Amino acid sequence: MSTMYSGYWVSQIVRAAALFNLADHLGAGVDTAEGVADAESLDQDATRRLMRTCCSLGLLTSTDGVRFAATSLLGTLRRDDPNSLRGMVLAMCAPGHWQTWGRFPDAVRTGDRQVKAALGEFDTIFDYLATQFDEASAFTEAMSNLSAAAALEIAQVIDTTGVDRALDIGGANGEVIRAMMRVNPRLRGGVYDLPHVVGEALAAAHRDGLLPRFTALAGDFFDSVPPADLYLLKYVLHDWDDASCIQILKNCRAALRNGGRIYVIDHLVGAPGDPGTAPIMDMNMLVMTGGRERDAGEFDALFASAGLRCTDIQTAGEFAVIETRAI
Numbered sequence: 001m002s003t004m005y006s007g008y009w010v011s012q013i014v015r016a017a018a019l020f021n022l023a024d025h026l027g028a029g030v031d032t033a034e035g036v037a038d039a040e041s042l043d044q045d046a047t048r049r050l051m052r053t054c055c056s057l058g059l060l061t062s063t064d065g066v067r068f069a070a071t072s073l074l075g076t077l078r079r080d081d082p083n084s085l086r087g088m089v090l091a092m093c094a095p096g097h098w099q100t101w102g103r104f105p106d107a108v109r110t111g112d113r114q115v116k117a118a119l120g121e122f123d124t125i126f127d128y129l130a131t132q133f134d135e136a137s138a139f140t141e142a143m144s145n146l147s148a149a150a151a152l153e154i155a156q157v158i159d160t161t162g163v164d165r166a167l168d169i170g171g172a173n174g175e176v177i178r179a180m181m182r183v184n185p186r187l188r189g190g191v192y193d194l195p196h197v198v199g200e201a202l203a204a205a206h207r208d209g210l211l212p213r214f215t216a217l218a219g220d221f222f223d224s225v226p227p228a229d230l231y232l233l234k235y236v237l238h239d240w241d242d243a244s245c246i247q248i249l250k251n252c253r254a255a256l257r258n259g260g261r262i263y264v265i266d267h268l269v270g271a272p273g274d275p276g277t278a279p280i281m282d283m284n285m286l287v288m289t290g291g292r293e294r295d296a297g298e299f300d301a302l303f304a305s306a307g308l309r310c311t312d313i314q315t316a317g318e319f320a321v322i323e324t325r326a327i
Contacts, residue, residue, distance in 0.1 A: 006192075007009065010057065011092075011093050012092070012093060012098075013050065013053055013054070013092075013264055014057075014089055014093070015061075015089055015090065015093035016050060017050070017054055017059060017074065017077060018077045018086045018089040018090055020036065020037075020040045020042060020047075021040065021281070022036065022051070022054065022059070022060070022070070022074060022077070023070055023074045023075055023076075023077040023078040023086075023103075024078055024079055024080075025039055026060075026068065026069065026070040026223045027070065027078060028073070031067045031068050031069065032067055032068070033047045033048035033051050033068075034047075034048075034049075036051070037293075040152060045122055048065075049227060052065065054068075054074070055068070055121075055240075055248050059072055059074040060072050060074060060142075062221055065258065066123045076131075077089065082148065083145060083148060084141075084145060084277075085145065085151055085180075086141070087137075087138045087139070087141025087142040087144075087145055088141075088145065088146070089260045090135075090138035091135065091138040091139040091141075091142040092126075092142070093296070094134075094138065095119075095135070095289065096115075096119065096125055096128050096129065096132065096135050098118065098126070098296075099119060100113075100114050100115050100118040100287055100288055101126075101189065101284075101287055101288075102118065102138075103195075103287065104115055104283070104286075104287045106142050107286050107287040108162050109288070111286075112285070112290060113231040113287060113289055113290035114288075115128065116275075116290075119276070119313065121122050121209050121272075123291060124191060124289065125288050126194070127175075130194070130196055132284050134153035134290060138197065140172050140173065140197060140200060141182055141255075142177050143172045143174050143235065144173045144200075146235070147171075147175035147176050147234065148175045148186065148236075149317065150176075150316045150317040150318075150319055151175045151176045151178075151179035152179050152183075153316035153317055154180075154234075154265060155175050155176065155179040155180040155182070155183045156183065156261060156293075157314045157315075157316055157323065158180065158230075158323075159185045159320050160180055160183070160230065161184070162185075163184075163187060163229045163230050164188060164229050165187075165188045165189070165190075165227075165228045165229050165230075166180060166188070166189045166190075166191070166228060166229065166230040166231070166232065167189070167190050167191070167192050167193045167217075167225065167226060167228040167230070167231055167232070168192070168231075168232045168234065169192050169193075169225055169232060169233050169236060169248075169252065170191060170193055170221060170233065170234070170236040171191040171201065171204075171232060172191070172193070172197055172200070172201065173191070173194070173197075173200040173201045173204045174189070174190070174191040174201040174204060174205065174214070174216070175187040175204075176232060176234055177190065177191060177232060177264070178195060178204065178205060178208055178210060179209075179244060180215065181210050181213060182208070182210075188211065188212055188213045188214075189210075189213065189214055189215075190215035190216060190217060191215075191216050191217070191219075192225055192226060193216075193217075193218070193304075194219075194220070195218040198216040198217065198218045199216070201214075201216040202214075214286075218312065221246055221251060221252075222244070222248065222251070223251070223253050224251055224254075224255065225251050225252055226255065227255045227257060228255065228256070228257075229257045229259065229260045229261075230260055230261050230263070231252045231260075231261075231262045231263065232263050232264075232265065233248065233249075233252070233262065233263065233264045233265065234263075234265040234266075235266060236248070236264075236266075237249075237264055237265050237266055237291070237294075237302070238267065238281070238285050238289075238291050238292065238293050238294070238319065239241060239285065239289045239291045239293075240289065240290070240291045241290050241291060242302060242305075243293065244291075244293075245302050246302055246305045246306050249262070249302060249303065249305075249306035249308060250306045252306075252307055253307050253308060253326055256326060260325075261311075261313070261323055261324065261325055262323075262324045262325075262327075263321060263322065264299065264320075264321075264322040264324065265316070265319050265320070265321050265322070266283075266293070266294070266320060266321075267281055267293045267318065267319060267320070268293075268294050268295065268296060268299075268313075268320035269282065269294060269295040269298075270295070270314040272293050276318060277296070277318065279292045279293070282295050286319065296310075296313070299322060303324050303327075305327060307327050308324040308325065308326060308327060309324060309325060309327050310322055310323065310324055311316075311323045311324060313323050315316055
């Protein structure tokens with residue numbers, strides 16, 4: 001129980017380790033608290049105590065309390081690791097999430113997200129992030145790295161043979177759609193997301209040499225989506241309540257070309273006690289977005305309300321890849 005009630009202490013310690021770039025400094029040979037403190041303009045004694053505590057958490061090792069070495073666990077926070085969790089740590093432990101989670105009991109009491117109560121003028125976490133460059137960048141990096149970890153698996157289970165144009169709706173920097181375009185060199189793909197996000201998608205496509213086939217479009221999926229043969233809704237529907245999800249799905253169905261498919265990629269909730277992160281993520285959705293993780297029956301109800309039906313379910317890592325078609 002003590003590890004549960006003090007869990008937020010650990011979260012903020014890990015946040016500090018990420019924010020002050022411990023993994024990168026140690027990787028570059030800066031292995032003392034004094035060296036890290038000088039590089040980051042920190043208090044030396046507080047930095048030494050932080051690094052000592054990181055040893056207890058398995059992030060660092062030290063034989064003399066003076067010189068430190070990184071463990072493989074701390075290595076997951078390196079900036080130059082393509083699968084780095086640094087962005088995830090900074091996003092999930094930053095004020096936008098941190099302060100909102102402080103009102104979690106109110107979310108259970110009311111059933112409502114707590115962003116406005118915690119952050120003031122902002123109705124959704126996405127409204128807040130649009131005004132917070134550092135947090136928004138960390139969040140985009142987090143979502144991109146989460147996508148990158150499963151991108152190839154997702155690209156391999158979705159058959160794009162004969163598909164002309166595929167769009168990743170709310171796709172951030174387009175990690176998955178870019179993987180699909182690499183698997184199928186004839187596929188034209190793109191991202192449809194908010195204006196402050198799509199620039200990163202375009203830059204990533206440029207780095208991958210995909211620009212002749214790649215488009216980055218700015219807009220709001222609650223209003224409409226551009227026409228395509230295939231849509232991805234990856235980690236999107238869990239952000240929203242049922243009515244909002246139905247509107248998103250209806251907009252996709254309305255713009256879907258004949259014979260097209262809509263893929264929903266999300267956690268799939270199993271029976272109580274089943275292993276996996278879906279139940280904990282469901283609580284995050286409750287307090288942060290008013291959305292939810294769903295089981296197969298709940299997804300089927302959404303699809304039916306939007307004029308769709310599930311035609312296949314496959315897995316990619318810990319996520320379900322749900323194929324739907326128009327009824």
